[in-house]
Amino acid sequence: MKWKELDLDFPLGVLVVDCKGTILFANKFAQIRLMKVENPSMLTIQHLLPTSNIIRVIKNGRHEVNQLELDDSYYLLEFPLEKGDRGVIILVPENVFQNIIEKSPAYTSLLQETESIMNLSGELVTITDHNGIVLRVNNTCEKIMGIKEYDFVGRSVLDLQKSGVVNLSSTAKVLETNQKVTLQQxxxxxxxxxxxxYPIFHNDGELSKVINxxxxxxxxxxxKAKLEETNRTLTYYQEELLKLQHKGNDLIFKSKSMEEVYGLASRIANVDATVLIQGETGVGKEVLARTIHNLSSxxxxxxxxxxxxxxxxxxxxSELFGYAKGTFTGGNSNGKVGLVQAANHGTLFFDEIGELPFNxxxxxxxxxxxxxxxxxxTTKNINVDVRFITATNRKLEEMVKEGTFREDLYYRLFVIPITIPPLAERKQDIPFLLNHFIERYNQKYKQAKSFDKDVIEFFMELDWKGNVRELQNTVERLVVTVPENRIQIHHLPENLAGEKPMRFSTRNLNLKSAMDEYEKSLIIEALKSSSTLKEASEKLGIDPSTIGRKIKKHSIEIAKLQHIL
Incomplete structure (x- = not known):
């Protein structure tokens, strides 16, 4: 057949091209579909079909098949001619091309193998073209995506993302970057x-398809969510266990100030930095030191x-550092291990560090x-691994200025300072401490004592100069000495009765009035020991707005109270 005989009636486009890309011939089908000109020699294949690989086909002598999209969809079948300096391009409509190859036994076998591979893994496999249109999906589509296969194929991935079928399109990312992407959907x-x-490219480097x-x-x-929930539950029970541990060490509290103290102690427990605990006598410095030790590794x-x-x-x-054999006349004949060495791998707690001799x-x-x-x-050094915690009720800074405490030691001790507030500044803790101590001494002395409500209220009014230790000793005395099981106001010792605050009397008041008077007295006490309303509200365990309303309700004159701004 001669090229000129391939006229309009021939349902395929035919172009003949030389090795330079010059179009030597184009039948009428090709002219109408592609060039729309009468004289094809005016054009080159590079201008007409920029994606054609015909020049490479001519040089390599191997045919190629490419897809071309115009008004309709076409396939380009490109073949080299025998002379080696020309090639032919056949423009085949997609429906004709599919009809041809689908009748091929080789194609049918390949299609079956491809289908089997796609469905073998049990994972969702999606193939799209270079415009993001879904061409194929395997049979797990409905199970995983929740929609039928025929509702998936033919749709744009951007449309699928926009309609919420998926929240994020991996194909769109591949088309954007021309690279493999991994994401969660x-x-x-x-x-x-x-x-x-995964992007799939033509031989010329152009993107052909995307496989997901x-x-x-x-x-x-x-x-993972269940594991996180289990970890949260475990953390909760660990915290509860730690609370039980610190309760076992008498660190009982309800106040916000002590909650902050305990929180700091918990955070630094496993850090071997030196801790300096400060506070008045009897506030519980040793108890806090033991708590830090018990929370640590x-x-x-x-x-x-x-x-x-x-x-x-x-x-x-000699008590601290020990002594060698024969050091002292009358001493232990085998020498003595000092307290520092006895604490090796543990915690050494120096109480009243301010009393340590200067030398x-x-x-x-x-x-x-x-x-x-x-x-x-001896002259032999002994190595020890000890965590140091110190405590004092003295002002070490002033001792440094006076020359009675070494400045270098002070700064070595003052790494993590913790100050325990006096009991008078955390009266919310008193009822809980009372309950703890009376349970302890009831068990110790085999008693069944309890406090009358008036006694608890009375104890919350006292200043407790001796702090928690004074409160503890008072409870022990009452458990031992009071003959009745119910401890009442008249059972209190004279030294406490003499301190009883006489702010109001309940004899001529009904319950509501008595409670109002008591509430007012508590607020006044909190205001006196605070520098701001916020601080006072924290001590009382209420919101600043609440304390403001109650001040107005009880006509409390803040200006006359000490320290209030």
Whole structure:
């Protein structure tokens, strides 16, 4: 057949091209569909079909098949001619092309194999063209995506994303970047997918298709959520257990100020930095030190207390650092292990550190800095691994200025300072402390005592100069000495009765009036010991707006109260 005989009646476009891209011939079908000109020699194939690979086909001698989209969809079948300097391009409509190849046994076999591979993994496989139109999906589409296969094929991925079938399109990301992408996707049915999108390119480097392989990770996500919930539950019970632990150490509190103290203690428990606990006598410095130890990783190791004010100055060095055999006449013949060495791998608590003699402060500084010391009567250094906690009711800064406490030791101790407020500033803790102490001493002395409500209210009015220790001793005395099981006001010892606040009397008041008077007195006490309304409200455990309303209700004149701004 001659080229000129391929006229309009021939249902395929035919173009003949030389190795330079010059169009030597185009039948009328090709002219109408592509060039729309009478003289094809005026054009080159590069201008007419920029995506054609015919020049490469001529040089390589191998045919290629490419898809071309015009007004309709066409396939380009490109073949080299025998002479080696020309090639032919056949423009085939898509429906004709499909009809031809689908009748091919090889094509049918390939199609079946492809289908089997797509459905083999159990994962969702999606194939789209270079415009993001879904060409094929495998048979897991309905199960994973929640929609029928025929509702999926032919739709744009952007349309699927916009309509909420998926929250994020992996194909759109591949088309945007021309690279493989991995992302998490949520379907309209609520399933979570891990999607890998792969770009497929033509030989000329142009994007041809996108293949997406989606793994359903919903159950993995559910397991992760359950694990997180389990971890939250575990954390809750751990916190509750820690509360039980600190309650076992008598660190009982309800007030916000003590909650902050305990929170700080919990955070630094596993940090081996030195802690300096400050506060008045009897506030519970030793209790807090033991709590820090029990919350730390050293909890199973020794907790050794050194009361610097209780050991005679002549003995304190040997008690702390020990001595070698034969050091003292009348001493232990085998020598003695000091308290510092006894606390190895544990916690050493120096109570009343301000009472430590000046000449021993340098030796303690050596232990803090170098973790080693020298016992009396020897020159051999002993290494120790000790966590140091110190406590004092004295103002160490003033002692440094007076020259009675080493400045370098002060700064070595003052790494993490914790101040415990006096009981008078946290009266919300009193009822809980009373309950704790009476349970302890009831068990110790085999009693069944309880406090009358008036006694609890009375105790909350007192200033407790001796703080928690005074309160504890008072409860023990009452449990032992009061003959009745119900402890009432008239059972209180004279030293407490003499301090009874006489702000109001309940004899001539009904219950409502008595409660109003009591509420007013509590607010006044909180205001007197606070510098702001917010601080007073925190002490009372109420909102600032609430305390403002109650001040107005009880006609309390704030200006006359001390410290209030």
């Amino acid at each position: 949520v379907t309209k049915s609520g399933r979570r997918l891990l999607v890998n999108g 392989i989606s793994k359903d990770i919903t159950e993995i996500g559910d397991l 050293r909890r199973d190791k020794p907790f050794v207390k050194v009361n610097c004010g209780a050991i005679p100055e002549t003995l304190i060095e 021993l402060q340098a030796k303690l500084l050596q232990v803090l800095q170098e973790k080693q010391f020298t016992p009396l009567g």
